[in-house]
Amino acid sequence: MHLNGPLPTRRPTPPPAHRRTLARRWATGAGMLGAAFALLLGTPGTATAAAKLPPKNEVRPGEAWMGSGVREEQQPPGGIGTLSHGDGVQGIDVSHWQGAINWNSVRGSGIQFAWTKATEGTSYKDSRFSANYSGAYYAGVIRGAYHFARPNSSSGATQANFFASNGGAWSRDNLTLPGVLDIENNPSGAMCYGLSQTSMRSWILDFYNTYKARTTRDVVIYTSPSWWNTCTGGWSGMATRSPLWVAHWTSNHTPTKPTGFTAWTVWQYTSSGSVPGVAGNVDRDKFNGDRSRLLALANNTP
The missing domain is CATH 1.20.5 (Single alpha-helices involved in coiled-coils or other helix-helix interfaces)
Known part of the structure; x- marks a missing residue:
């Protein structure tokens, strides 16, 4: 033999x-x-082992993921099994760090939505974006794409165009969510990327305006209370423009919102969740509403 x-x-x-x-x-x-x-x-139907995450402060450009900067300021809670976290419309967010994912198993476990990393800065494309984006779609998971911001490398408009051209587009097909601007603590250097609060506000608005011109959609903003309050001064200028996705890893019943926002749309409540079909830890998220409201967000309907 x-x-x-x-x-x-x-x-x-x-x-x-x-x-x-x-x-x-x-x-x-x-x-x-x-x-x-x-x-x-990564044989179909199986989840390959997730890669080991780099140590804090050693995340190179291109390697970042949603929450890689948040872990600089927060510690994952010891447990996430409370009813307030586990009930309602549940989701996850993923990148190449999760390896190959069995999306049918993910959907079968009750996960209804997922955002997957598409781009970072102006030159990095996530190696598993296409597989995750299409895999989620065909499994019936309402999916979307996110962009990890690097405000120190180029303008907001430049990065929004890069994102929209490489996975961040949108279509009203009942399974596609608007894109996300992931803007958080710099996992590779200075917390606010060397920008003043005024400059950071302008950068975010530049990204928002460009993304909306390209896709017709308001970009969702993912951030943590600490980063937003420090790096934008608790700016309220996006509260009426962008749905808020707040990163607050806690066992509390509700998340703390950044100053300047009056409500949250999505809550990332842990970075150490577990979901069938995904190897290792995965970020767990909760939508603030029922499935009909999630579909309204996806399809841009009232």
Whole structure:
């Protein structure tokens, strides 16, 4: 039997009983080898092991994910099993760090929506975006794309155009959510990317205006209370423009909102969640409303 390697050294034919034992051993070895290849290649229907996340403050450009900066300021709660977190319309957010995902299993576990990383800055595209975006769609998960902001590398307009051209587009098909501007603590350097509060406000508004001109949609803003209050001065200028996705990893019944926002639309309540079909930890999210309101957000209807 050939197992993608050199043939074993020929030996005298063993007696029948030994031949059966040897065959079982070869079959076991082949099965283990096949399972290893399936794990490495991400066979459909299985979730490959998630990659190990880089240490804090060592996230290189292109490697960031939703929450990679939030962990600089928050610690994941010890448990997330409270009713206030686990009930309602549940979702996740993912990137290449989760590896291959079994989206049918994800949907079967009750997850109704997901945002997946598409782009970062002006030159990075997530390697698993296409697989995640289409996989979620065909499994019936209401999906969307997000852009990890790097305000120190280019203008808001430049990054919004890059995002819209590489996964951030939108269509009214009952399964596509508007794009997300992920703007949070810099996981690779200075918290506010070297921008003043005034400059940061202008950068965000520039991104918003450009994205809306490209897609007709208001971009969703993902951020944490600490970052928004520090780097924008608790700016209220986006409260009537963008739905808020607040990152607050807590066991409390409700999240703390950034100053300047009066309501939250999505709540990322932990970075250490568990969902069938996803290997390792995954961010867990909750929508502030029932499924009909989630579909209204997706389809841009009242």
